[in-house]
Each structure stands twice: as structure tokens, then as C-alpha cells.
Amino acid sequence: MKKVFALVLVALMTVAMFAGCGGDKNYAAENTEFVIGVSGPLTGSAAIYGTAVKNAAQLAVDEINAAGGLNGIKFKLVAMDDKNDPSLVSGNYSALLEGGMQLSLGTVTTKPGLEYKNLAADDNVFFLTPSASGDDIPSNANGYQMCFADSNQGQVAAKFVNENFKGQTIGAFYQSDSDYSKGIFDQFKKNLDPSVQLKVTSFTEAGATDFGTQIDTLKSCNFIFMPIYYDPASLFMTQAKDLLSPTAVYFGCDGFDGIDSKQGFDINAIPQRVTMLSHFNSKATEGKAKEFIDKYVAKYNTDTLNQFGASAYDCVYALYGAMQQAIANGKEIPVTISASDMCEILKEQFEGGYTLKNAVTGDEIKWEQTGYVNKTAIQYVIKESN
16 A cells, blocks of 8 residues: 555656646647747846837737738737846746747847746747847757847958958957957957957956046057947947047947937047947838838837847747748647747748848848858948047
8 A cells, every 4th residue: 555655656746846847838728819028128227128129029019910910810029127137037938938928039138048048948949039149049959049149240340340451450349248249359359350450458347437548558549349338338439539539430239239329428429430230220211121210219219229129020020920931831820839839830940941031130031050140231330420
């Protein structure tokens, strides 16, 4: 009798263990809408990025729903605040998954994304991040990026410098304790032509209050590569505006996006030229980008208009388009499909060469087997020299 009781107890404990881990549980079994989840900074210093992603993704969801959804089934966006803090990601992820999430935009920024991708791998959840640009973000088979990976930005920036500054001396200013900034800088330096002389200086988050030493190092440079976010960039520019040549050029990456609308910073008071490498021009006057800008500004104003939002808008349409393609190819996608089963369907489409055409951030967007995006980068001027 004791032996039978022990076996029953072991069996019950085993069932409980698998149930506690989530196992193959379908949290979407009661869904009446397809649920898209995202974790990003909705408060704090990086809130402009998370808010842009939330707003633009919701804009796309509203448009798709107004057009009838997917075979009559509507979509729902759920965005959770991680304050750009990796320690908050696990709780957000669990809440999203247990709330019925089937599709995911991952995270908005890289450090939280490194945590998110491991959780998504364990549960086989597909995610397409608009802006977590770290090279390691899509290293699992079910993670993809709409933004350029850091190494891609570094390589393209180096190509631009090699073509325009061969044999010259340029400056570089990066954040050494930021995966985003250091990742781009490392690839930039690796791909730089040997004839280009590089003056390098850096900072840490704790020291991002006074850049006097760094400005002194770079004050003779007429071109400064700055793979950093716009908060420290705007501070550097403010402190350096009378110390650098007025003909000097700042060249940033996607972290510069939104610098011209940053509260408390008057970019027109900066005499130097401000440029950036991007896949979205927030001042576009024609095409799909202009259409997106008009719709976004009409609904949310200009404060959070940036390429993070543009990417999120394209992410939602990419997921929607991949689902449409899968159905056209004979797949069934019920509204109660599990996140894991949805993942397998989406991977098949993306690995099979799915292309998002006529999008806001590219005319023909494809993905490599690595999860990295394949589209054209552009350099555009945020502000000309005074």
C-alpha cells in the first residue's frame, strides 16, 4: 500500500513540476484576438524609445483591425514597462506569455533583450524586435531584428568613413559600459581603413555629466563618430559647441534619432553639422515614410517621432504579412494557437525568404538565416552647420 501511495505521489509531483515550468501549456487557449507583446522603457531616461514603439505598433494594429484583421480576427497589443532594466524583463515576459501572447516584438533596448531572448528560447516564442540592436539578440533561431545589428551599423559607418576620409584623422566618442555603443564602435574600428587615423575617447554612464576631458581630446577633429544615445550626445554638443570648429561634423547611429526634438536641448544652437546613419528619415517629404509620419504626428504629435517607432510599425506589418503568407501556403492559424506553434509557422516564413515590401524603413526588407535584417541604410542630415 505504501509503495502504491509513493508511486502516486511521485506521479503527482512530476505533473506539478511540469505544470509549474509552463511546459507545453497553451496560455492562448482562451484568446479571442491575436496578442502581440512587447517589453520596453515606458518611463525613465529611455522612455522616448519605448513610447515610440508602443505608439507606432498600436497605430499598425489599429489599421490592420480597421481593415478586418486576419480573416476577421483582430489583433491586440500589450506593452509592458521595463525601464530599460534587465531585472524587470522576466516578470514582464511571464505576464505577457501567461496573458496569451502569441506574437512578440521582444524588447526595445539591447540589455533587456539579452534576457528576453533566453526566455523566448525556452518557450519557443518567436520575436521580431524593432530596435534591440545587439549582435547577440537574434542568436537563437526564433529571434529576428527589424533594426540593423550593432556590427552592421559599425561596418556601414566604417565604409562611409573609408570612402570619404581616407588618409585623414577623425575622432570617435563612445560609451565603454554600453553594449550598444561599444558593440558598434568595436566593429567600426575593426573595419576602418588603416590609412584613417583615429583619436578615441570614451565615457561611462556614471561619468556622463562633464565631458571636458573628452572634448579636449577631440577638439581638433572635424569629423566625430558618436555611436551613443542622444542624451549624452546632446550634452557633449552643448559643452563643445564653442570649442570645436563650427564646420565640424557629428556622425551618429540610430541612437541619435529624436535628438532634434529632445526637451531642453536646442539643436539649432549647435553650430556644427549633425548627421546620423539610419533606415528612417523623420523629415521625409514623400513615400511610405512620409505617410507614416503624417499618421503618427496626427495621433501622437512629434515628441516621440523616431525610427524606433517606424521600426515597430514595420514589425507589426511584417508579422501580419508573414501570417497572411502562411495561410496562403495552406497553414491554419486559429486565434487560440499557442505561442510555440505560432513560432514554428513564422520561422518557416522568415527562413523561407519572406519579404516585407514598400515598408517605412525599407522598400524590400528580408532577413538572413541569422535573424539579422537585410535592407539599405542611409545617412541623412539632422541639422546643417550654422
